[in-house]
Amino acid sequence: MPLSKIQAIAFDADDTLWENETLFRETEQQFCVLLKDYMEEEECNKLLFDMEMKNLPLYGYGIKPFTLSLIEAAIEFSEGKLPISVIEKLIAIGKEMLNAPVVLIEGIENTLKQLSSKYQLIMATKGDLLDQERKLIKSGLEPYFHHIEIVSDKTPKHYQNLVKQLYIEPHQFLMVGNSVKSDVLPVLEIGGHAFHIPFHTTWEHEMVKEPVEHPNFRLLSKASEMLQIL
Template sequence: MPLKKIKVIAFDADDTLWVNETLFRSAEDELCDLLEEFMSREEASRLLFDVEMKNLPLYGYGIKPFTLSLIEAAITISNGDMKIALVEKLIEKGKQMLQEPIELIDGIDSTLGELSQRYRLVMATKGDLLDQERKLIKSGLEKHFHHIEIVSDKTEKQYRKLVSHLDIAEHEFLMVGNSLKSDILPVLNIGAHAFHIPFHTTWAHEMVDEEISHPNFKSFTKASELLEIL
């Protein structure tokens, strides 16, 4: 479908509007440092990922679920032989992550400002409602968006529901994001457009080993490139 038919552009939040994943990797490094006497960094990192995957159906996405997984992983890595001070450190790390200042992706503010003059813009993200709302307000980007959608996960069903709520057809919808798994593939599968802007750090859970060849798909290196094609 031609791009001139697009009426609504949705943007992912974490690592598309602002920097996020580096905070998680920093916390993971800190966990590995604290528990190096019990397990190698590589093994500890792998164990934390396994714990996160096990907990996803129960806790969902976000910093608070990640903090619980950090604590659980630390208990497992240390065979239950960790001091309460370590638990306190991990809890404090989670709180610190929740209070980090927002670092916008280069060029995103001006790009949204220009696009909002011609399209309805939507922020479509997954994760913890309170945390994502807080980050949006702190970012100063809220003014650009017509609608905010925060869901527990991004699936074809959720995207269809969003498109229906916006009262548009699938081919009039464009999703922009950094995750091929969450922002691109399910959107293409419902017949909409999807633009990929990779972030330099990607969580293993969001990676897909797949070459995408689709008429509704494009990939860019930075947000401002959207203005050259839309």
């Protein structure tokens, strides 16, 4: 289907509009330094990822689930031997993450500004409702979006609902994001278009090994390339 039919463009938020993954990865490093008396850094990183995956179905995505997993991991990795001050520190780290400034991805504001005059723009993200709303407000990007969609996960069904809500057909919908797993594959599955703009850091949980080949798919290196294509 040609791109000329596109009516609505949805943007993922974390690592598509603003940096996010870097904050989590930095915090994981900081965590493993705090735990260095009990565990080697490499093992700590691996087991922390396992802990996050174990808790994901119950906790969902976001900083608060991450903070709870850090606390649980710290107790488990130290076999309950760590001082209470480390737990206090982890609570403080979680709050710092929630309060962190929003760093925009290069060129995104101008891209949104140009596109917003021709298309209905949507922010479509998973994660914590309050955190994502707060980041959107801090980002200054809110005025460019017609609609904000924050979902607990990004499955084909979630995208079908979104397209239905917008009163358009899947082939009139374009999703833009940094995760092949969440932003590309489920959208192609329902007959939509998808642009993948990789961020330099990808969470292991979001990794997809096979390259995507599909007529409705494009791989871009930065957001501003959209302006030449659309």
